[in-house]
Amino acid sequence: xxxxxxxxxxxxxxxxxxxxxxxxxxxxxxxxxxxxxxxxxxxxxxxxxxxxxxxxxxxxxxxxxxxxxxxxxxxxxxxxxxxxxxxxxxxxxxxxxxxxxxxxxxxxxxxxxxxxxxxxxxxxxxxxxxxxxxxxxxxxxxxxxxxxxxxxxxxxxxxxxxxxxxxxxxxxxxxxxxxxxxxxxxxxxxxxxxxxxxxxxxxxxxxxxxxxxxxxxxxxxxxxxxxxxxxxxxxxxxxxxxxxxxxxxxxxxxxxxxxxxxxxxxxxxxxxxxxxxxxxxxxxxxxxxxxx
Amino acid sequence: xxxxxxxxxxxxxxxxxxxxxxxxxxxxxxxxxxxxxxxxxxxxxxxxxxxxxxxxxxxxxxxxxxxxxxxxxxxxxxxxxxxxxxxxxxxxxxxxxxxxxxxxxxxxxxxxxxxxxxxxxxxxxxxxxxxxxxxxxxxxxxxxxxxxxxxxxxxxxxxxxxxxxxxxxxxxxxxxxxxxxxxxxxxxxxxxxxxxxxxxxxxxxxxxxxxxxxxxxxxxxxxxxxxxxxxxxxxxxxxxxxxxxxxxxxxxxxxxxxxxxxxxxxxxxxxxxxxxxxxxxxxxxxxxxxxx
DNA sequence: CTACCTTACGAAGGACGTAATTATT
DNA sequence: AATAATTACGTCCTTCGTAAGGTAG
Numbered sequence: 001x002x003x004x005x006x007x008x009x010x011x012x013x014x015x016x017x018x019x020x021x022x023x024x025x026x027x028x029x030x031x032x033x034x035x036x037x038x039x040x041x042x043x044x045x046x047x048x049x050x051x052x053x054x055x056x057x058x059x060x061x062x063x064x065x066x067x068x069x070x071x072x073x074x075x076x077x078x079x080x081x082x083x084x085x086x087x088x089x090x091x092x093x094x095x096x097x098x099x100x101x102x103x104x105x106x107x108x109x110x111x112x113x114x115x116x117x118x119x120x121x122x123x124x125x126x127x128x129x130x131x132x133x134x135x136x137x138x139x140x141x142x143x144x145x146x147x148x149x150x151x152x153x154x155x156x157x158x159x160x161x162x163x164x165x166x167x168x169x170x171x172x173x174x175x176x177x178x179x180x181x182x183x184x185x186x187x188x189x190x191x192x193x194x195x196x197x198x199x200x201x202x203x204x205x206x207x208x209x210x211x212x213x214x215x216x217x218x219x220x221x222x223x224x225x226x227x228x229x230x231x232x233x234x235x236x237x238x239x240x241x242x243x244x245x246x247x248x249x250x251x252x253x254x255x256x257x258x259x260x261x262x263x264x265x266x267x268x269x270x271x272x273x274x275x276x277x278x279x280x281x282x283x284x285x286x287x288x289x290x291x292x
Numbered sequence: 293x294x295x296x297x298x299x300x301x302x303x304x305x306x307x308x309x310x311x312x313x314x315x316x317x318x319x320x321x322x323x324x325x326x327x328x329x330x331x332x333x334x335x336x337x338x339x340x341x342x343x344x345x346x347x348x349x350x351x352x353x354x355x356x357x358x359x360x361x362x363x364x365x366x367x368x369x370x371x372x373x374x375x376x377x378x379x380x381x382x383x384x385x386x387x388x389x390x391x392x393x394x395x396x397x398x399x400x401x402x403x404x405x406x407x408x409x410x411x412x413x414x415x416x417x418x419x420x421x422x423x424x425x426x427x428x429x430x431x432x433x434x435x436x437x438x439x440x441x442x443x444x445x446x447x448x449x450x451x452x453x454x455x456x457x458x459x460x461x462x463x464x465x466x467x468x469x470x471x472x473x474x475x476x477x478x479x480x481x482x483x484x485x486x487x488x489x490x491x492x493x494x495x496x497x498x499x500x501x502x503x504x505x506x507x508x509x510x511x512x513x514x515x516x517x518x519x520x521x522x523x524x525x526x527x528x529x530x531x532x533x534x535x536x537x538x539x540x541x542x543x544x545x546x547x548x549x550x551x552x553x554x555x556x557x558x559x560x561x562x563x564x565x566x567x568x569x570x571x572x573x574x575x576x577x578x579x580x581x582x583x584x
Numbered sequence: 585c586t587a588c589c590t591t592a593c594g595a596a597g598g599a600c601g602t603a604a605t606t607a608t609t
Numbered sequence: 610a611a612t613a614a615t616t617a618c619g620t621c622c623t624t625c626g627t628a629a630g631g632t633a634g
Contacts, residue, residue: 319625319626320625320626320627322625322626322627322628323624323625323626326624326625327624330624342632342633343632343633343634
């Protein structure tokens, strides 16, 4: 199985068209047709139905492998290439909104700028899933992500990158001031039927919360798709629903919060990176971030 | 990055020789040299030092990616190929020694033989790490493995196969009859300095135990490299050291055993398989095994 | 001097593009 | 009929093997 055939295969499958894939990859239709034919004859299995173009069962199976393989090929290239390249003049850091708000990112960047004044720095927001892939592909040099975790720490990655835990802080449920629950500690499952705010970009997604509570419920009463934490806190303050945030961002006087007695959850910030060549700007920044 | 180049690269790195790799792969030396040159020029990085042949830092990095990539390419091929192949006339099952002793494997095989009388069945012993790789490569159709697990169940696989938990049974520490500890429940860490038997092929490796106890210690007083459980129990009965086994194999009257109070550990048996095409013998056997 | 890797060069095979063909809607 | 994939075929490029050339131990 050669890699180029897989690339073409996933393109065809994704676009559901030989011609579209050809256009995207810079081939002619015929070439794409031949490549798919070669792949199918190599595996002695039909992978795609034609008209309309649709993966067969075997094709679906192959797709499940092909995507990670191609991602890892990319990862290998960027990983090896980074070893040689002259310490880049630019560093691109991906940050999930909450990770940016809570970690010492800004301070770390200041220190990095001190040590390497000529370095161009770009900070980009990203979500957790995209971030890991982008780092693997070399589109990002580093990423700071956040998420909920239970005490036993899996650190799971199906993507060929390394995640280093930077901090694990308690999370609290945000309430309007003077809310009856204020001050107590509650079990998470007790709140499964409360009004919740779905703010997947800023707060832990409700889906995550459901997973940790091992319950249904946590249905969204309001959905906030923005990325601003102050807005989210305002919404919570006005009683539009509950949300879950690390205590470090809850200095705002308009809200109060309660701890969670069960299950024991934390908000973890992770640094996502490839094995970093020493002396690269990314490694320097990673070192600075890790020291907090 | 093309796959064939990676195959040659890992062969050269493993054998530390261009000529040996050429022999193994059925190329001439020159071809191998050209392939490595092509790879190095593609990545614009030297990957190997010559005389002696040794991976450079970048080469080492690439190797870390190349091995899993090639494994997964194999996995993709066998996975897709299995969809088409006529339900094989032979099925090969890998079993770790303890998994074979505790699971209903023999019964399941009998039932399989009932349903498919013409099927040739081979059972092969394997260790956990090899088993997953062999299944991915298609050298095994299924594998039954066993290991220690804590209650939160990670089911971790860095290899592109699926692991299905079949059973989780309590483990006990095996003691000679009339041993002073008999009957009590002990904390695992309290026994860190006891005499232990290292029987990595049959019992959970001491390294695993150390990991769960989060302690050093558990140094081997005796090492048994065989694969027979009765022998291991005999050794424990004679007081050569402690070992840890699932309670289901401890019917032997010459030993007694104690439960472990902390941490909560179980002995888990897992079925390792690729996504199985329905109606294959492997799928049938998997279904039989899962129903216990 | 002798392994062993690299480079040069020619031949064979593979892959792509153009263009004609077939199939599906 | 029109749209879209396949097949046919010629050309070019890649990759291999043979053989000569370096180079380190």
